[in-house]
Amino acid sequence: MPRKEFPTEELTVTINRLNNKYQGEVIHRHEDLEVGQQRRVKLTIPNTLPGDVVKVSVPNARGRRRAFARYDEIIESSKDRIEPACIHFEYCGGCSVQHLSYENQLAHKFEEVKTHLSNNGFDPSVVKPVIGMSEPFHYRNKMEFTFGKDGTLGMHEQGNFRKVVDISDCLIASNDTMVIRNVVSKWQHTHDLSGYDKMAHEGLLRHLMIRHSQVTGEYMVAIFATESPEQYTEIINELLLELINLDIDIESILWMKNEDVADRAQSEETTVLHGRDYIHDEIYGYRYRLWYDTFFQPNPAQASHMIEIALELSEVNEDMRVMDLFCGVGTFSLPFAERAKALAGVEIVESSIESAKRNAEDNGIDNTYFLTSDARKGMDYVKEEWGMPDLLLLDPPRSGAGGKVMRRIGRIGTEKIVYVSCNPETFAEDIVWLKDFGYELKTVQPVDQFPHTPHVELVSLLEKVAD
Numbered sequence: 001m002p003r004k005e006f007p008t009e010e011l012t013v014t015i016n017r018l019n020n021k022y023q024g025e026v027i028h029r030h031e032d033l034e035v036g037q038q039r040r041v042k043l044t045i046p047n048t049l050p051g052d053v054v055k056v057s058v059p060n061a062r063g064r065r066r067a068f069a070r071y072d073e074i075i076e077s078s079k080d081r082i083e084p085a086c087i088h089f090e091y092c093g094g095c096s097v098q099h100l101s102y103e104n105q106l107a108h109k110f111e112e113v114k115t116h117l118s119n120n121g122f123d124p125s126v127v128k129p130v131i132g133m134s135e136p137f138h139y140r141n142k143m144e145f146t147f148g149k150d151g152t153l154g155m156h157e158q159g160n161f162r163k164v165v166d167i168s169d170c171l172i173a174s175n176d177t178m179v180i181r182n183v184v185s186k187w188q189h190t191h192d193l194s195g196y197d198k199m200a201h202e203g204l205l206r207h208l209m210i211r212h213s214q215v216t217g218e219y220m221v222a223i224f225a226t227e228s229p230e231q232y233t234e235i236i237n238e239l240l241l242e243l244i245n246l247d248i249d250i251e252s253i254l255w256m257k258n259e260d261v262a263d264r265a266q267s268e269e270t271t272v273l274h275g276r277d278y279i280h281d282e283i284y285g286y287r288y289r290l291w292y293d294t295f296f297q298p299n300p301a302q303a304s305h306m307i308e309i310a311l312e313l314s315e316v317n318e319d320m321r322v323m324d325l326f327c328g329v330g331t332f333s334l335p336f337a338e339r340a341k342a343l344a345g346v347e348i349v350e351s352s353i354e355s356a357k358r359n360a361e362d363n364g365i366d367n368t369y370f371l372t373s374d375a376r377k378g379m380d381y382v383k384e385e386w387g388m389p390d391l392l393l394l395d396p397p398r399s400g401a402g403g404k405v406m407r408r409i410g411r412i413g414t415e416k417i418v419y420v421s422c423n424p425e426t427f428a429e430d431i432v433w434l435k436d437f438g439y440e441l442k443t444v445q446p447v448d449q450f451p452h453t454p455h456v457e458l459v460s461l462l463e464k465v466a467d
């Protein structure tokens, strides 16, 4: 029997918490209930804060347990609410907390890290206040814009993956990134080139990736499209001329053919339209080559703080052999290797390991051993082939390292473990595994790499205090 649909209701609610995407939430309890109606509905309302009183229209409010809805009107503002600096804030899915002062964002992230640790039985007093940015804007070195089917070029709308919000200005990207974005958008409209429709799987232009180095000033522009560039040579040449004539050091312009149905900026066939297929960047004084798909820390200024903290906490010295798990292109490996006797890095993406090897060479570092492997199997192999480490460093993806890797780390039993994380929730769950191996959490230093978003990174130290 089909479920009964209830009418849309206009509710007045007071937001009482932020979820992990920093969207306001409240549980609304219905009154005047009839048999078969839900007693309560959990409302998720983007761009709201605890203390905001808002009016919101909720379709089928009495027939569902959860609803995502935009507010119609703010009746009373939270005392923490500020005017967002960005003109696109209301709909853009890029930043979700510009309506909270930066000071309050940092306070919220601090509490979040402590809560995850407490929930997993750790003493939250080891957490230090979050290191924020003095200028929390224009910090990102890589932006990925999506072409919408309606000629837009920007970010997905918050809570609506099908819609692309046209972004002519962005306060977390560099100014030159937006100059390039605007040239490409104008070019698309001049030539009436279609944006990709992900539902119908038709249209030419899919993504625009712009990455740059804040140190070397080099830029890469990559256009992802469903067709090869040959049939568009004339109009592509017009774009190239415009881009190259900008007062921006664009060292790489790429055309990436991507026919895959998955909505990712990936390439089946890469054509270098101008310059090389990589750019140079630097973090913490080390030089790196970055290809379009190389994972690199998106906020190099804050990443440098994290490297500095990791080096200090580890007290790495020339007698130590270091194992760096999830090493990527070697952002932590190279500074550690230069201060250690030897370093072994393990990473699953082959091109990152190739890059790590080349980066070590480019920086004159010759005591490294890099292995392409899943962390779990790689650790066993490295122990056999390279030997046991004295220090363990790990920086897993947001999903965390997982119990199998953590138990192996526990069995290795180095005196210190430095765990770098981009997700306090999986971090807290992972380190629970180390308790049985006699480790104690000594310090956690959160670092804000992504102002105005829900993300927070951290560097932590665990020490072996018992066998």
Ligand SMILES: C[S@@+](CC[C@H](N)C(=O)[O-])C[C@H]1O[C@@H](n2cnc3c(N)ncnc32)[C@H](O)[C@@H]1O
Pocket (backbone or CB within 6 Å): 295, 296, 297, 325, 326, 327, 328, 329, 330, 331, 332, 346, 347, 348, 349, 352, 373, 374, 375, 376, 395, 396, 397, 398, 422
């Ligand atoms: C947060 S990044 C850190 C990279 C590096 N430490 C850095 O700072 O640039 C996590 C890395 O783990 C890698 N990775 C993901 N799953 C993995 C696995 N199962 N085994 C080994 N590496 C993995 C990713 O490719 C990525 O390079």
